[in-house]
Amino acid sequence: NIAISSRVETGSRLMKWKVTEEEAMKTMDKIGVSLDPRREVSELSIAERQVVAICRAINAKARLVIMDEPTASLSKKEVQSLIRVINELQNREISTIFVSHKLDEIMEVAQRVTVLRDGKKVGAFDASELTRQRLSFLMTGKEFEYSKLSPYPGDEVILEVRKLSRRNNYKEIDLKVHKGEIVSITGLMGSGRTEFVLSLFGMNPPDDGEIFVEGKRITPRSAVAAMRAGIAYVPEDRLLHGLVMEQPVSKNIVLTVLKRILSRIRLLSKVKERTEVRRWIDELSIKIPSVDSPVNTLSGGNQQRVVIAKWLAINPKVLILDSPTVGIDVAAKDSIYKIIRELASEGISIIMITDEAEEAIYHSNTTYIMSSGRIIGKYNSSELTEKELYEKINGQ
Numbered sequence: 001n002i003a004i005s006s007r008v009e010t011g012s013r014l015m016k017w018k019v020t021e022e023e024a025m026k027t028m029d030k031i032g033v034s035l036d037p038r039r040e041v042s043e044l045s046i047a048e049r050q051v052v053a054i055c056r057a058i059n060a061k062a063r064l065v066i067m068d069e070p071t072a073s074l075s076k077k078e079v080q081s082l083i084r085v086i087n088e089l090q091n092r093e094i095s096t097i098f099v100s101h102k103l104d105e106i107m108e109v110a111q112r113v114t115v116l117r118d119g120k121k122v123g124a125f126d127a128s129e130l131t132r133q134r135l136s137f138l139m140t141g142k143e144f145e146y147s148k149l150s151p152y153p154g155d156e157v158i159l160e161v162r163k164l165s166r167r168n169n170y171k172e173i174d175l176k177v178h179k180g181e182i183v184s185i186t187g188l189m190g191s192g193r194t195e196f197v198l199s200l201f202g203m204n205p206p207d208d209g210e211i212f213v214e215g216k217r218i219t220p221r222s223a224v225a226a227m228r229a230g231i232a233y234v235p236e237d238r239l240l241h242g243l244v245m246e247q248p249v250s251k252n253i254v255l256t257v258l259k260r261i262l263s264r265i266r267l268l269s270k271v272k273e274r275t276e277v278r279r280w281i282d283e284l285s286i287k288i289p290s291v292d293s294p295v296n297t298l299s300g301g302n303q304q305r306v307v308i309a310k311w312l313a314i315n316p317k318v319l320i321l322d323s324p325t326v327g328i329d330v331a332a333k334d335s336i337y338k339i340i341r342e343l344a345s346e347g348i349s350i351i352m353i354t355d356e357a358e359e360a361i362y363h364s365n366t367t368y369i370m371s372s373g374r375i376i377g378k379y380n381s382s383e384l385t386e387k388e389l390y391e392k393i394n395g396q
Helices: 004-009 017-030 046-059 076-091 103-109 132-140 193-200 223-228 238-242 249-253 255-261 270-283 300-312 330-345 357-363 386-393
Strands: 064-068 095-099 112-117 120-126 157-166 170-178 182-186 208-213 216-218 231-234 318-322 349-353 366-371 374-380
Touching (some): 004 046, 017 046, 046 076, 076 095, 076 103, 095 103, 103 132, 112 132, 120 132, 132 330, 157 349, 170 193, 170 349, 170 374, 182 193, 182 330, 182 357, 193 231, 193 349, 231 300, 238 300, 249 255, 249 270, 249 300, 255 270, 255 300, 300 318, 300 330, 330 349, 330 357, 374 386
Parallel strands (some): 182 349, 182 366, 231 318, 318 349
Antiparallel strands (some): 112 120, 157 170, 157 208, 366 374
16 A cells, blocks of 8 residues: 555566565654554554555655645654654655644644635635634634543542453553543553453453443443443444444434334334434534435534434443544534533543543543553543643653
8 A cells, every 4th residue: 555656657567565565664664653564454443544544645756745634543643753754745845735623733734824614715824823722713713712620529430440451452451430520541552542442342352350330340242231231432433433324314323222212013113213313413413404314424523423422322321432533623622522521410421532632631530541551640630731641641
């Protein structure tokens, strides 16, 4: 994938695999990443696939590189590596169009910024003229201010994990989540965060350790078993794992509760289905033309709301959100944060995986840091600064 353009240019009818792999490795070195060149892209995580796509563009030696949300699934360290590469491209007189809604990255990487809102150009500005607050306002027409959450004062433990381990994934994880608490888990790509929460959801069974929900030990060996225990999971890649994109909004929302909406003769009840769907559309303020609209016609923020609605329908005790604001704009993020806080206030315990320090600090009570499959720190989120958290994540 990385070296395809240069290999085609040689005109050779045979692929020289050693040369191809060396070329791919050199390109990856430019942004400080290391992937096995022989792995198939279908086996990679969403973040690793993004790295491959970026490397392919760099290797193509284009005069203009258009990067459409290139950092959506990258860690802070990987983002900094990419920005260094963009600066190198600039030094070589290669132009870059950097499409993003991440304000910090725009401020850091751009010389000029064009702001679009609702399909219209708001204006073009020198980056030096903009602040993060003004750029946010230009993008949305709204002002956003967040207050930090206080350390969680309650003592009712809903989820407890003791010495949970899975070979080559994570080791001896200890973690507690109280009723109505928002816990964030952060760390570099490959730290074992997703593998750990997938074990809680029964999709990556641990080799050792214990999981308790409301004091009762559970051993979820499937997603269905985890759901019965009151655990729900919103995946990182909502397009691939969270939604049936071609199906209507209504069908996606009721996927987890089909038994509940059966009629007396065990057929799907349209009345029950519409009642359930309308409930979550109203509660989560999902903006759709119709309940029969295919999910792939919705914005990223509304797609994320549909995924959340699907899992809230099972009335979970614990809701796991894996990178819940990846790929959505600043206004949609704000609405997702409000939903998360409202769910916590209603007593649902939240586990949120995030790469963004600001997200952890302002939108969770407690932050855990993972590295190499282990938890290396637990902090009151409100006591951290973004700089401190990034330093802890990167081991500085």
